[in-house]
Amino acid sequence: MRENYREQLDDILADLVQMSQTVSSAVRSATTALLEADLQLAEVVISEDEALDAKQREVEGRAFSLLARQAPVAGELRTVVTTLRMVTELERMGDLAAHVAKIARLRYPEVAVPATLRSNFVRMGDVAEKMVVTAGQTLNDRNIQVAQELRTRDEEMDELRRTQFRVLLSEDWDDGVEAAVDVALLGRYYERIADHAASMGRRVIYVVTGQFPDEDFWPQP
Amino acid sequence: MRENYREQLDDILADLVQMSQTVSSAVRSATTALLEADLQLAEVVISEDEALDAKQREVEGRAFSLLARQAPVAGELRTVVTTLRMVTELERMGDLAAHVAKIARLRYPEVAVPATLRSNFVRMGDVAEKMVVTAGQTLNDRNIQVAQELRTRDEEMDELRRTQFRVLLSEDWDDGVEAAVDVALLGRYYERIADHAASMGRRVIYVVTGQFPDEDFWPQP
Numbered sequence: 004m005r006e007n008y009r010e011q012l013d014d015i016l017a018d019l020v021q022m023s024q025t026v027s028s029a030v031r032s033a034t035t036a037l038l039e040a041d042l043q044l045a046e047v048v049i050s051e052d053e054a055l056d057a058k059q060r061e062v063e064g065r066a067f068s069l070l071a072r073q074a075p076v077a078g079e080l081r082t083v084v085t086t087l088r089m090v091t092e093l094e095r096m097g098d099l100a101a102h103v104a105k106i107a108r109l110r111y112p113e114v115a116v117p118a119t120l121r122s123n124f125v126r127m128g129d130v131a132e133k134m135v136v137t138a139g140q141t142l143n144d145r146n147i148q149v150a151q152e153l154r155t156r157d158e159e160m161d162e163l164r165r166t167q168f169r170v171l172l173s174e175d176w177d178d179g180v181e182a183a184v185d186v187a188l189l190g191r192y193y194e195r196i197a198d199h200a201a202s203m204g205r206r207v208i209y210v211v212t213g214q215f216p217d218e219d220f221w222p223q224p
Numbered sequence: 225m226r227e228n229y230r231e232q233l234d235d236i237l238a239d240l241v242q243m244s245q246t247v248s249s250a251v252r253s254a255t256t257a258l259l260e261a262d263l264q265l266a267e268v269v270i271s272e273d274e275a276l277d278a279k280q281r282e283v284e285g286r287a288f289s290l291l292a293r294q295a296p297v298a299g300e301l302r303t304v305v306t307t308l309r310m311v312t313e314l315e316r317m318g319d320l321a322a323h324v325a326k327i328a329r330l331r332y333p334e335v336a337v338p339a340t341l342r343s344n345f346v347r348m349g350d351v352a353e354k355m356v357v358t359a360g361q362t363l364n365d366r367n368i369q370v371a372q373e374l375r376t377r378d379e380e381m382d383e384l385r386r387t388q389f390r391v392l393l394s395e396d397w398d399d400g401v402e403a404a405v406d407v408a409l410l411g412r413y414y415e416r417i418a419d420h421a422a423s424m425g426r427r428v429i430y431v432v433t434g435q436f437p438d439e440d441f442w443p444q445p
Contacts, residue, residue, distance in 0.1 A: 067305065074295035084288065087305065088312070172402050180404045181393050187405040191412060 008073045015069070015086050016142065018062050022093045023139025023203075025055055027132050029100040030196060034128025036107040037189070038121065040114045048104035055097040062090045081213065085206050089142070092199045092206075096135060099192045099199075106185055115185045117178040120170055127163050127193045130156050134200035141207045150216060153204040160197040164190050229294050236290070236307050237363065239283050243314045244360025244424075246276055248353050250321040251417060255349025257328040258410070259342065261335045269325035276318040283311045302434065306427050310363070313420045313427075317356060320413045320420075327406055336406045338399040341391055348384050348414040351377050355421035362428045371437060374425040381418040385411050 029048050036045035066086045069075070075083055106115050116124045134156050141149050167190045170176065171183050209215050250269050257266035287307045290296070296304055327336050337345045355377050362370050388411045391397065392404050430436050 071301050080292055176401055183401045184404055184408040187408045
């Protein structure tokens with residue numbers, strides 16, 4: 004481990020960026036597993052989630068010992084405490100990707116998502132994945148200009164979910180109760196991944212500026 | 225504000241205990257609003273959630289400034305950092321109670337939960353509420369003996385949710401797609417409230433003992 008305090012903090016931030024890459028890849032694989040009924044890929048997502056949980060505990064331990072040994076002040080304290088929260092959010096996003104993969108596995112060899120909602124889920128998966136990527140980049144570059152992008156995508160996710168409900172609850176729905184239940188839960192999982200990514204973006208803004216973005220500009224989920 | 229460091233920390237912990245009482249009451253009211261199609265009560269739960277969000281920000285701010293001004297070490301550092309996480313979990317539990325109330329409001333004057341699952345939801349609401357109460361008491365008393373109780377109730381919640389799915393997906397289900405979607409999401413919300421309460425219990429154990437409970441004894445959700 005590096006001795007210098009600032010270097011240790013940079014290592015932790017780099018690990019968070021790397022975790023965000025793992026999560027975005029898990030979201031992409033989970034979506035593919037879901038839409039292609041790819042059992043093997045679903046199993047990969049589910050088992051790799053355990054590695055992410057282990058990584059969370061490891062990064063948490065290091066952030067905590069940094070806090071304990073170095074007693075950072077002001078901006079650096081803010082950063083260390085925020086890393087503790089981001090790592091929790093990344094771990095949750097990984098869990099949610101695994102939840103998607105578990106529904107894919109449960110319905111295999113069938114595809115859990117009915118044809119009428121396939122394009123909706125392609126888009127949901129894409130938006131969720133890109134939001135995780137953007138959140139990771141925002142953290143890596145400390146560039147808060149992309150916050151606006153996260154906000155826009157978050158709204159798109161909400162709109163995609165409203166569309167799902169319209170399709171689910173329309174009189175034309177003839178895919179039955181099981182598919183409806185799967186779709187409702189899957190939509191919730193993707194929405195929560197987006198919420199966590201947006202929340203990570205808010206936390207980066209907090210680290211960089213010392214303040215959370217204005218509630219009017221970007222209401223908390 | 226009190227000057228003494230230990231007193232300030234005690235004030236924060238007392239606020240968390242009080243927040244857990246607010247949340248358990250929100251869970252109880254949300255369940256009543258849901259099962260009785262009580263629109264007024266649903267509105268109360270939804271609007272009181274905003275007060276809880278404000279309380280979260282206030283307690284967070286105080287915990288953070290304690291960290292910044294006092295640079296606590298060892299056990300006290302662990303406690304302050306853990307309060308930051310508990311307050312986030314309490315806020316989330318409040319959100320989830322509000323989600324339940326929003327479904328009650330959406331279906332009013334109908335009852336969102338079909339008669340076949342009424343007793344299941346009575347029990348779910350009761351288990352979730354009691355878990356929040358127990359988590360708050362655990363924190364208040366620093367008594368980790370109740371951890372076993374949280375674990376047992378958490379398992380009961382999982383079993384209640386499995387029962388829901390069996391009912392939902394049986395051939396006898398004749399309450400339609402909309403009710404099925406509502407039940408699936410409501411079940412998820414209650415399950416997440418239970419997860420957060422269990423997680424709070426784990427955090428209290430961490431604060432008291434310095435270690436999280438054994439994964440084998442009580443696996444993380």
